[in-house]
Each structure stands twice: as structure tokens, then as C-alpha cells.
Amino acid sequence: MSGQCCKHQVGVNKWFGQALPNIPPVTDADGILRLALLLVSAFLHVNSTLAEWRFELRWRLTAAYLHLNYELNKYEVTTTRKRDEKEKGKDQSDNNE
Numbered sequence: 001m002s003g004q005c006c007k008h009q010v011g012v013n014k015w016f017g018q019a020l021p022n023i024p025p026v027t028d029a030d031g032i033l034r035l036a037l038l039l040v041s042a043f044l045h046v047n048s049t050l051a052e053w054r055f056e057l058r059w060r061l062t063a064a065y066l067h068l069n070y071e072l073n074k075y076e077v078t079t080t081r082k083r084d085e086k087e088k089g090k091d092q093s094d095n096n097e
Contacts, residue, residue, distance in 0.1 A: 012018055
């Protein structure tokens, strides 16, 4: 039956008694082509979704890295300042003796 008539034509003829000559029959090659187009469009949709997800992930990781780097630098500056003040206090106490 492949290539001779379409299942839609059979359904319309069975239920309504009308012929649909304007609808061309669907061959196996047409069905395979339709499936291939469906798979390609699904792949492109998934690929674009993944690209958006990767961009979002990269943006969030960059922001987290910058925030962490800022916090670490702030901690380092604070500890360095405290260490310098402590050493300065020791130097002054050594000079007083």
C-alpha cells in the first residue's frame, strides 16, 4: 500500500465517503524524510538550549569566581594589615626597651 494511497485518504473515504484526490500519497521515502527533518529540528532545539545553558553556567561561574576572588583578596588585605600592625607594635616595643 506504500506510495499508492495515504492513510488519511483512507480514513476520509471510510468515514465520510469522499475522495481526496488533492492529497498526494505518502511514500516510505517521504516518511523517512519527515522523520529526518523532525530529528534535525529536535537536535537543533536541544543544541540551542544547551548553548543557552552553557552561557548561563559560564556567566554564573564567572560571577562566583569574581566574588570569591574579591572575598579572598579582602581577607588577605585584612590579615596582612593586622600582621603589619602586629609587627609594627613589636618593633615599637623593642625600641622602647
